[in-house]
Amino acid sequence: MGADANKKPRLTxxxxxxxxxxxxxxxxxxxxxxxxxxxxxxxxxxVGMTADLSKYTDLHIFARDFPxxxxxxxMAEQLLMAAAGGMAKEGLVPFATTYAVFATRRAYDFxxxxxxxxxxxxxxxxxxxxLTTGYGPSHQATDDLALMRAVxxxxxxxxxxALDTAQAVAEIAAYNGxxxxxxxxxxxxxxxxxxxxxxxxxxxxxLRGGKDVxxxxxxxxxxxxxxxxxxxxDGSADVAVLHVPTIKPLDEATIxxxxxxxxxxxxxxxxxxxxxxxxxxxxxxLLKARVHPEFRQIALPDAFLxxxxxPTLHDRYGISTATMAANIRxxxx
Amino acid sequence: MTIxxxxxxxxxxxxxxxxxxxxIRRFALRMGEVQGQGYVGQALGWADVLAVAYCHAMKIRPxxxxxxxxxxxxxxxxxxxxxxxxxxxxxxxxxxSELETYGSDDSRLPMSGMATYTPGMEMSGGSLGQGLxxxxxxxxxxxxxxxxxxxFNSMSDGELDEGSTWEAALSASHHxxxxxxxxxxLNKQQADGNxxxxxEFEPLVxxxxxxxxxxxxxxxxxxxxxxxxxxxxxxxxxxKPRVILFDTLMGKSVDFLETREKNxxxxxxQDEWQAALSVLDANYEKGGF
Numbered sequence: 001m002g003a004d005a006n007k008k009p010r011l012t013x014x015x016x017x018x019x020x021x022x023x024x025x026x027x028x029x030x031x032x033x034x035x036x037x038x039x040x041x042x043x044x045x046x047v048g049m050t051a052d053l054s055k056y057t058d059l060h061i062f063a064r065d066f067p068x069x070x071x072x073x074x075m076a077e078q079l080l081m082a083a084a085g086g087m088a089k090e091g092l093v094p095f096a097t098t099y100a101v102f103a104t105r106r107a108y109d110f111x112x113x114x115x116x117x118x119x120x121x122x123x124x125x126x127x128x129x130x131l132t133t134g135y136g137p138s139h140q141a142t143d144d145l146a147l148m149r150a151v152x153x154x155x156x157x158x159x160x161x162a163l164d165t166a167q168a169v170a171e172i173a174a175y176n177g178x179x180x181x182x183x184x185x186x187x188x189x190x191x192x193x194x195x196x197x198x199x200x201x202x203x204x205x206x207l208r209g210g211k212d213v214x215x216x217x218x219x220x221x222x223x224x225x226x227x228x229x230x231x232x233x234d235g236s237a238d239v240a241v242l243h244v245p246t247i248k249p250l251d252e253a254t255i256x257x258x259x260x261x262x263x264x265x266x267x268x269x270x271x272x273x274x275x276x277x278x279x280x281x282x283x284x285x286l287l288k289a290r291v292h293p294e295f296r297q298i299a300l301p302d303a304f305l306x307x308x309x310x311p312t313l314h315d316r317y318g319i320s321t322a323t324m325a326a327n328i329r330x331x332x333x
Numbered sequence: 334m335t336i337x338x339x340x341x342x343x344x345x346x347x348x349x350x351x352x353x354x355x356x357i358r359r360f361a362l363r364m365g366e367v368q369g370q371g372y373v374g375q376a377l378g379w380a381d382v383l384a385v386a387y388c389h390a391m392k393i394r395p396x397x398x399x400x401x402x403x404x405x406x407x408x409x410x411x412x413x414x415x416x417x418x419x420x421x422x423x424x425x426x427x428x429x430s431e432l433e434t435y436g437s438d439d440s441r442l443p444m445s446g447m448a449t450y451t452p453g454m455e456m457s458g459g460s461l462g463q464g465l466x467x468x469x470x471x472x473x474x475x476x477x478x479x480x481x482x483x484x485f486n487s488m489s490d491g492e493l494d495e496g497s498t499w500e501a502a503l504s505a506s507h508h509x510x511x512x513x514x515x516x517x518x519l520n521k522q523q524a525d526g527n528x529x530x531x532x533e534f535e536p537l538v539x540x541x542x543x544x545x546x547x548x549x550x551x552x553x554x555x556x557x558x559x560x561x562x563x564x565x566x567x568x569x570x571x572x573k574p575r576v577i578l579f580d581t582l583m584g585k586s587v588d589f590l591e592t593r594e595k596n597x598x599x600x601x602x603q604d605e606w607q608a609a610l611s612v613l614d615a616n617y618e619k620g621g622f
Contacts, residue, residue: 047477071473074507076500079466083504086470089455090478094470110497113460114467118448 014134014309017056019187020220027187028162032125033061035169036095040066043173045093049073051080057097057127058185077102081110081124088120093173100126100141100182104148115178116151122178129158129182129219130271131300131317136307142300146276148180149248155179156248158219158271158278159199162188164245167199175201182219191223197243204251206258210240213328214258214293217269218244218278221298225269227321228328237332240264247278252285259291265331269298271319296331298324346389350556353423354384355617358586359610360419364435364442366606371436371444374583374590374599375489376416378520381556382579383420386485386516390563395425398453404482405471407456409464410489410518414446417454417487426453462495464488465515469501472513472574483567487516491523493534499544505574506545514566515546515576518553520583524597537578546576553579587612 021027040046040062048054048062052075063070071087073080077098084094096103103111103126115122126144133139148156155177159165165184172179195207207222208229215225222243229239242258244251259266266286268279279297286292300317314320318327344352361376387393391404408417418435421427427442434440441450447457456467468486475482492498505513519537521528528534541548547569551558559579566575584590584599587609593599601609 047474069477071508073504074500076497076504078462078497079469079500079504082463082466082497082501083470083473086467086472087474088470089467090471090474090480092474092477109460110463110466113457114463117457 012309012312014307016133016135016139017128017186018134018310020132020184020310021187021189026190028190029187030058030061030185031162031165031188032169032183032185033058035166036062037065039170039173040069043093045091046173047071047087047092047094049080049084049087049094049096051075051077051098051102053098053127056099056185057125057183059095059097077107078110081107081122082114084122084124085110085114085118085120088115088122093121093123095123095125097125097127097183099128099139100144101128101139103180104141104144108147111154111180112151116154119153120178121176123172124178124180125183126180127183127185131305131313131319132220132271132310134308134310134313137304140305142273142305143275144182145247145270145272145278149276149281153178154248155201155246157201157246158182159184159245160219160222160243161191163190163192163197164199168245171199171201184220189223191226199245202246202249202251204242204244204246204254207241207243208239210238212237212264212332213239213267214242214264215239215267215269216242216244216255216258216278216282218247219271221269221271221319224319224321224324228325231321231325232328236329244278247281250281250285252289255282255285256289256291259286259293264293265296266293267296267298267328269319269324272299273302274299275302298327347557347560350384350389350560351620353388354381354556355613357384357416357419357423358613360422360432361415362606362609362613363432364415364418365601367433368436368444369603370601371415372412372598373415373601375413375518375520376419377585377587377590378554378581378583379413379416379518380419380585381554381559382487382516382518382581383416384423385556385559385563387420387424389560390567391483391485393424393426398426401480402482405455405484407464407468407484407486408446408454408458409456409486409492410461411445411447411458413487413489414442414444417446418442418451421451421453424453427451461489461492462497464492465498465501466504468513468515469504469508469510472505472510473508475512476510482512484513485516486513488518490517490519490521490528490534491531493517493537494532502541502544502546509572510574511569511572513574515574517576517578518581519578520581522583522597541576541578545573547571547573548576548578550578550580553581554585586616588616
């Protein structure tokens with residue numbers, strides 16, 4: 001018995017908050033927390049609020065420096081959103097954190113009615129966006145962008161890496177209005193410092209040009225798209241990457257301008273279900289503008305996803321760098 | 334407050350709020366007549382509490398409804414808008430000329446209360462169970478700003494069904510929000526009927542006490558008791574949130590509405606509005622002033 005058990009191969013395991021950084025990738029720790037501290041030093045109206053997930057959204061960094069401006073609301077997301085609205089009514093600028101599934105699914109009506117309907121200055125920062133945990137559908141926010149895009153007046157952003165996150169925090173702190181931001185926490189990959197890039201609210205940015213393929217992406221999929229472009233740069237294809245960190249309002253002008261350039265396969269890559277995210281938003285913008293490129297969507301299926309290890313799942317659902325590159329090779333023939 | 338009876342010097346504080354309560358009921362009935370419908374049963378039942386809030390307890394500046402020093406009044410039960418508009422009319426925050434626009438297209442006085450429409454309306458209600466958690470955030474914010482204003486959250490007993498109400502009740506006590514006062518209208522009527530048959534919420538005094546609140550339960554149509562309850566809630570030194578549970582009678586002060594079959598929406602026929610005003614006025618005269 002003992003001898004056989006010892007020979008069993010070690011299984012691939014998962015953790016709820018596994019890092020999305022690949023082996024050896026450069027990272028920065030808690031970019032959201034540090035950026036919020038920097039913003040709060042400039043603006044005394046900023047407060048932090050959380051629903052029992054301070055440590056897991058990097059808000060504890062802020063709490064350490066500003067204990068009197070950090071509010072623990074308990075594991076009560078409806079309360080979190082409504083109380084953040086109440087804080088904003090009093091002229092404060094609350095950054096409210098929890099996991100994306102709980103913010104968007106459980107507290108939807110409170111975001112819609114309390115925060116958005118009165119255009120209150122609340123920043124909802126939601127961790128574990130899309131498929132960034134192998135914990136199963138309870139924690140996989142594969143529908144958060146669809147839900148938040150449906151809320152009138154809500155600005156929706158999906159940053160790519162540590163640099164994007166830090167710059168986005170500074171910009172949304174300065175912006176007066178409700179925002180939903182997807183939050184990358186812990187050791188967050190650092191990628192965009194290698195490009196001529198700066199986060200600007202509402203702007204899509206071309207990170208690299210290319211004559212065969214245009215990948216339009218947001219969030220961590222931009223990091224993947226850049227890796228794919230490197231892989232296919234072996235002579236397979238010349239790939240351009242347009243990063244769209246602001247999902248709403250969408251920078252339709254830049255997207256249409258890039259897609260008008262004839263002959264390129266256009267691929268929208270998103271860490272989200274096929275329903276209601278960046279892919280559908282881009283497709284509608286192109287149809288309205290009568291721009292009709294070859295179009296593909298790389299996204300998560302409209303399904304309850306499996307539990308498992310993130311690398312396994314990203315391969316299974318086609319959002320890993322390797323599977324993306326393989327699919328694009330097929331599409332290019 | 335701003336509107337007082339002509340012989341103001343001669344009247345007692347209680348007579349003064351009685352006068353305002355009567356006028357709030359009149360405004361509500363007149364708005365009901367404009368629309369031919371509305372939650373006038375609730376307005377008549379809640380008028381005494383509103384009169385004490387707006388004409389006795391709260392600091393407000395009618396010409397500057399969003400004055401930073403004002404006491405905040407959240408109307409969580411948005412369908413009571415007709416009652417709050419009546420109080421805002423009485424407090425001269427809304428001009429009387431707007432009364433007849435109630436519920437009409439492009440009016441600042443929509444059927445369900447919304448902060449985005451109406452001066453003096455502190456929140457957009459209607460989705461029930463949101464006022465108390467908003468109040469928690471405002472009370473925390475006021476404390477952080479060292480602003481001594483009060484936050485009142487006006488709510489219906491139906492909102493005791495909502496989980497978010499109890500999330501807020503836990504949190505208010507946890508954060509020792511002694512600047513937060515919840516006002517609960519126990520009229521025991523919900524959309525589908527008697528509250529006790531919809532979802533039993535008693536024993537309420539025990540529940541709120543167990544959640545760490547200072548609790549009072551009074552007859553919400555006994556003006557003297559309502560005044561005392563407000564005074565008590567605002568003079569306590571305990572570091573606790575405060576709740577006043579008001580047992581009220583829908584349709585109060587219009588006898589034929591008081592006794593009409595009770596449900597969420599009291600039916601008033603078109604020819605009854607003037608009769609209702611007459612009964613209200615007669616009852617007020619009888620009550621002595």
